[in-house]
Amino acid sequence: MRRGLDRPTSGSVTVAGTELTGLSESRLTLLRRRRVGFVFQAFNLLPSLTAEQNVTLPLRLAGHRPAKARVREVLQQVGLAERARHRPAELSGGQQQRVALARALITRPDVLFGDEPTGALDSRTGREVLTLLRGMVDGEGRTIVMVTHDPVAAxxxxxxxxxxxxxxxxxxxxxxxxxxxxHMATLEAVPC
Incomplete structure (x- = not known):
């Protein structure tokens, strides 16, 4: 989906009713910023910013002033309301991953791409995040595309x-x- 992030080799890519193929780079950037959320496995948090500041970064980059209530809401959704003023170095790996998830949720994306979004979480927190993601699909009509090796998450x-x-x-x-x-056990295995 290079027109989104990588170039498609065939077919078409449509996000929220918009075909990506003919869009200019600037229109694609706006579409990604407004309609697509990303939760990367490596978190990509800025170490000098607090959790709250990392969460608001996408909105600030888009020139918007984030509503404090919305910031509190997404931090609460991921169980980090009490850690809003902590920097990444003061958070566990699982907490950092939840900040990254909150940062993706702040814009209310139509599509959320997650690379092992529960990978660094303990089982209880992982279930809570999966419940949150499922709720986005069922209650808000959002699309979640998740890469995982975890059959429970899948x-x-x-x-x-x-x-x-x-x-x-x-x-x-x-x-x-x-x-x-x-089914995973039947897939072609790489020899050890």
Whole structure:
């Protein structure tokens, strides 16, 4: 999706009713800023900013003044309301990941891309984040695209695609964690 982030090799890419193929770089930047959220595995938090400042960064970069109530809301959603004034070095890896999630949620994106969004979280917090993401889909009509190796996280999805060497190698809909794990075990394994 280079027109989004990488260039598609075939097909089309549509986000919130907008076809990306013909958009200029500046229009794509605006679309990403307004309609797409990203939760990266590496967090990408700025160490000199507090959790609250990291969360508001996308809005500030877009020239908007974030509403304090909205900032408190997203920090509360990820269980970090009491850590708003802490810098990344003062937070655990799981807390940093939740700040990154709150930063993605602040703009109310139509699509949220998550690279192992629960990977650094303990099981209880991971469940809470998955419940939050599921609620965004069910209650707000948002789309979540998540990359994960965790069958439990994958079981929260409506549709699970399996990739082997960058190609789709299977699909399950509405499957439980045990079914997903069993399917994962049948995928072509890399020899040790």
């Amino acid at each position: 079981s929260c999805a409506d549709r699970v695609l399996f990739l082997v060497d960058g190609r789709v190698s299977g699909e399950l809909a509405g499957a439980g964690a045990d079914t997903i794990a069993a």
